[in-house]
Amino acid sequence: MKIDKVQVFGWEAAIRGMRNPMNSWDRSDSQYYNGNIEIGTNDLRLMQRLILAGTEHSKYMRYITVYMDINAPLYWWKEFDTYKFCEKNSTSTMHKITSRPLTYDDFEFDFESENRTNIINDLNDMIDKYKNTENSSDKETIFRAIVQDLPSAFKQTRTIVTNYAELRNMYFQRKNHKLTEWREVFINSLKSLPYSEELLMNK
Structure with missing residues (x-):
């Protein structure tokens, strides 16, 4: 199983939208450099507080969009497909097998x-x-x-688009999963995402 071509977008809109309910844009202290983000102390504190308040308060997490290519066996994709906040475009078994x-x-x-x-x-x-x-x-x-x-071990490549809210959900549901593809590949790949420890894995 392999995960590559990972891209993350939407930080600026997520943080701006996060501050809309309280009109607190002037307290935002994050910096943006050529598409990269350095989240400020004020913003990070608010982001974590909203996560702990529940999904209805942390809607900004769905603005942080993640693209990646995953080459995985069909038995893994069967479990991944239970998550509905992902779009997938796959190589075609029907056309190419x-x-x-x-x-x-x-x-x-x-x-x-x-x-x-x-x-x-x-x-x-x-x-x-x-x-x-x-x-x-x-x-x-x-x-x-x-x-x-065709065995369920047959590998298929899909380009997926998801978001930090769904990835956080996957992390806590799958981090101790019996399949090594979840524990050792997918979960480990999440650890390389920007601010994964602060936003995806914190409780």
Whole structure:
């Protein structure tokens, strides 16, 4: 599993909007340099106080937008899809699964085995048969067999857009998850985000 191409936007609007209810813009002390943010003491104190007051008070967290590419197995994506505040654009299994032979690199297997090698070989035999079959009905039958036999360890890349509010929710729900993809990859990637300790992980 791999996470890269991470981008974070929206700090200035988030902080400005956070101060709208009390018209306290003059107390804002954050600095912005070429798209980077240095959150001031006053702003950070208010941000943390609003987080602890509850989601109805920390709406500004949804203004801090995060983009990233995630290459992960289907069994992980099945759990990720329970979160609704994310938009996802994925590589297409429907369009590309028959474009080339599959290898171990296409799967999130912890180790190689004879059984797994046989699974990959069987899939590749069907892919080859699909490419060399002209009858549309036969092609559909073969294609459905490929998709149905594809292991949940098959990796798919998605570009996602989410926000700090949802990522904070994920952190506390998944930091002790039994899947290492959550604990050791996704949660660790959150730690590299700007002000993650102060905004995503503080209680």
